[in-house]
Amino acid sequence: MLDGNRKPYDDGYKSPMRKLVKFFENSRDSWKAKCQEAKYKVKMLQNKIRYLEKRKAELNKRVKELEGELQQHRQKKL
Numbered sequence: 001m002l003d004g005n006r007k008p009y010d011d012g013y014k015s016p017m018r019k020l021v022k023f024f025e026n027s028r029d030s031w032k033a034k035c036q037e038a039k040y041k042v043k044m045l046q047n048k049i050r051y052l053e054k055r056k057a058e059l060n061k062r063v064k065e066l067e068g069e070l071q072q073h074r075q076k077k078l
Helices: 017-077
Strands: none
Touching: none
């Protein structure tokens, strides 16, 4: 049953449909932009972690090489 005050598409909102559509579009666009920005930041942080882990492994390898050289120099002195 329809009241005289309610339109057939009315879902309980008091604002006109044109305003609701614009509001919901803006809300959706804002949410999408926020989500895309968060995804971008996650991707950048993952790349940074990958780089830092690789760099750490390289530095650990270099440290072991230098420790080996140091050990050789110490043995030569004796």
